[in-house]
Amino acid sequence: MFDSPMSGSIRIPKTAEVLAGRVRKAIIRGELKAGDKLPSEAQLITDFEVSRPTIREAIRILESEGMISVSRGARGGAKVNALTNDMVTKAAGVALQSRGATLKDIYIARSVIEPPAARLAAENRPAEAAAALRKQLEIERTIGGQHALAAAIAEFHRVLLDECGNIALGVVGKALQDVVELHMQLSLRANARTLDTSDRRTRFGLRSQEKLIELIEAGDAAGAEAHWVAHMEAAGKVWLEGVESTSIIDVLD
Amino acid sequence: MFDSPMSGSIRIPKTAEVLAGRVRKAIIRGELKAGDKLPSEAQLITDFEVSRPTIREAIRILESEGMISVSRGARGGAKVNALTNDMVTKAAGVALQSRGATLKDIYIARSVIEPPAARLAAENRPAEAAAALRKQLEIERTIGGQHALAAAIAEFHRVLLDECGNIALGVVGKALQDVVELHMQLSLRANARTLDTSDRRTRFGLRSQEKLIELIEAGDAAGAEAHWVAHMEAAGKVWLEGVESTSIIDVLD
DNA sequence: GATTAGAATAGGTTAGACCATTAGGGGGCG
DNA sequence: CGCCCCCTAATGGTCTAACCTATTCTAATC
Numbered sequence: 001m002f003d004s005p006m007s008g009s010i011r012i013p014k015t016a017e018v019l020a021g022r023v024r025k026a027i028i029r030g031e032l033k034a035g036d037k038l039p040s041e042a043q044l045i046t047d048f049e050v051s052r053p054t055i056r057e058a059i060r061i062l063e064s065e066g067m068i069s070v071s072r073g074a075r076g077g078a079k080v081n082a083l084t085n086d087m088v089t090k091a092a093g094v095a096l097q098s099r100g101a102t103l104k105d106i107y108i109a110r111s112v113i114e115p116p117a118a119r120l121a122a123e124n125r126p127a128e129a130a131a132a133l134r135k136q137l138e139i140e141r142t143i144g145g146q147h148a149l150a151a152a153i154a155e156f157h158r159v160l161l162d163e164c165g166n167i168a169l170g171v172v173g174k175a176l177q178d179v180v181e182l183h184m185q186l187s188l189r190a191n192a193r194t195l196d197t198s199d200r201r202t203r204f205g206l207r208s209q210e211k212l213i214e215l216i217e218a219g220d221a222a223g224a225e226a227h228w229v230a231h232m233e234a235a236g237k238v239w240l241e242g243v244e245s246t247s248i249i250d251v252l253d
Numbered sequence: 254m255f256d257s258p259m260s261g262s263i264r265i266p267k268t269a270e271v272l273a274g275r276v277r278k279a280i281i282r283g284e285l286k287a288g289d290k291l292p293s294e295a296q297l298i299t300d301f302e303v304s305r306p307t308i309r310e311a312i313r314i315l316e317s318e319g320m321i322s323v324s325r326g327a328r329g330g331a332k333v334n335a336l337t338n339d340m341v342t343k344a345a346g347v348a349l350q351s352r353g354a355t356l357k358d359i360y361i362a363r364s365v366i367e368p369p370a371a372r373l374a375a376e377n378r379p380a381e382a383a384a385a386l387r388k389q390l391e392i393e394r395t396i397g398g399q400h401a402l403a404a405a406i407a408e409f410h411r412v413l414l415d416e417c418g419n420i421a422l423g424v425v426g427k428a429l430q431d432v433v434e435l436h437m438q439l440s441l442r443a444n445a446r447t448l449d450t451s452d453r454r455t456r457f458g459l460r461s462q463e464k465l466i467e468l469i470e471a472g473d474a475a476g477a478e479a480h481w482v483a484h485m486e487a488a489g490k491v492w493l494e495g496v497e498s499t500s501i502i503d504v505l506d
Numbered sequence: 507g508a509t510t511a512g513a514a515t516a517g518g519t520t521a522g523a524c525c526a527t528t529a530g531g532g533g534g535c536g
Numbered sequence: 537c538g539c540c541c542c543c544t545a546a547t548g549g550t551c552t553a554a555c556c557t558a559t560t561c562t563a564a565t566c
Contacts, residue, residue, distance in 0.1 A: 020317070060270075060311075060314050063314075064313075088341065095340065098336045105420050108421070167358050168363075169361070176421055295515095326560060327516065
């Protein structure tokens with residue numbers, strides 16, 4: 001039983017998918033920039049010579065991918081979104097939840113990714129990275145409120161991943177960070193608990209961040225990595241006992 | 254300037270999105286398993302009391318997320334797909350390409366993630382991991398053809414990430430691996446080049462994998478990690494000069 | 507019994523209508 | 537004169553009713 005040269009299941013492309021694909025390609029290639037407006041549905045109908053439901057299916061596809069958002073009313077329509085990590089976060093959230101990943105799992109993965117990010121930052125762009133991190137640290141110091149502080153600290157981690165100079169590491173690291181944050185938001189909304197971030201521990205954390213910045217600024221790659229390993233371990237001990245570390249991640253509404 | 258309790262732009266949910274959300278939730282929660290068939294469009298119309306275009310928009314959303322696939326004709330309809338990493342791969346591919354990530358970027362990120370995966374495998378489940386890896390190594394040894402061998406080696410890396418016992422690390426590591434593989438497939442199809450994997454280097458790689466398995470089996474976590482760091486570095490030197498290491502990742506069509 | 511033509515099923519696409527929401531302009535009132 | 541409200545136009549959201557097309561099953565025919 002040989003496959004004939006013509007074998008292989010052929011996939012008949014649907015009009016809506018083709019349409020969505022064209023727009024997606026234009027967005028990824030940068031031909032359509034964030035903020036640009038797509039033509040109105042009526043215009044698209046005449047441009048592409050397809051019916052309205054077909055157009056709308058294409059729009060739903062792109063919307064579900066987070067590439068456009070649609071608003072109603074006069075001057076409404078589909079606008080191109082800035083390409084964010086949202087899609088990666090959503091996809092990772094689904095994959096992690098369906099496999100039963102726990103907060104501890106994700107924290108361990110982050111502990112694997114972030115210290116090398118600190119090393120790369122110190123190696124490749126110490127000055128810029130230190131400046132960006134210091135700016136975020138200032139925000140943390142002046143901010144009020146437990147939730148706002150927690151968000152600012154999360155942002156510090158994101159800045160570190162951004163400034164490491166490796167796009168791939170940044171994308172996956174931030175996706176994990178975002179999944180955790182999403183889970184926390186939903187879990188807090190459900191349980192209305194309060195975060196018990198003691199002041200003493202917070203100050204210790206900020207001092208540790210300050211030290212990281214100094215090591216990066218000095219170009220001490222090995223030192224920055226080692227310090228951040230220690231930081232993540234220490235912070236993880238505190239944080240994971242605060243949350244139910246074994247609870248399965250939940251990113252559903 | 255305080256936000257009033259009523260501030261914040263409200264999001265009017267669209268019927269199709271609500272519908273898609275319900276099905277998505279059921280799939281993620283495991284209430285709908287892979288292979289299950291959704292009711293026919295006609296049935297959904299009567300079940301949910303919405304019109305066909307709306308149903309179809311919901312179906313397009315879920316299809317674009319890779320959660321279902323639809324076939325035409327008698328006995329056709331929407332079937333639930335197995336939850337794979339495809340969504341994460343696609344999303345990561347888009348994010349990486351739009352940010353101009355290079356193959357080298359991604360390789361570096363993989364070099365960050367895989368050695369700790371080897372360490373975790375040796376720490377947490379040496380016997381199972383060694384068995385699974387050895388099985389894959391056998392496949393590599395008996396396989397013929399350059400492309401098939403390259404695919405088998407890629408699979409070895411995936412098995413390692415699966416067997417490390419950390420779901421989050423596995424998900425993001427495999428996503429990066431998959432993005433690279435997707436790019437290579439498209440690039441090969443476009444250029445019809447041939448892979449020049451010399452036999453000598455291939456055999457060296459397989460011996461290195463064998464050594465990793467032995468270290469993991471012995472529970473030598475530090476040794477496994479260190480060995481895999483060296484392996485990734487050595488393999489990277491060869492591989493990155495074979496491909497255009499600075500070429501920007503491309504995952505379009 | 508194998509082949510093939512038709513019937514049944516179910517998704518793919520189109521057309522047209524009407525409803526709901528929003529921005530902006532014009533008229534009335536202070 | 538200026539402010540507010542309502543009206544209107546633009547645009548997406550939803551529905552109904554068809555017809556087309558692909559796929560499978562069945563039954564008639566050779």
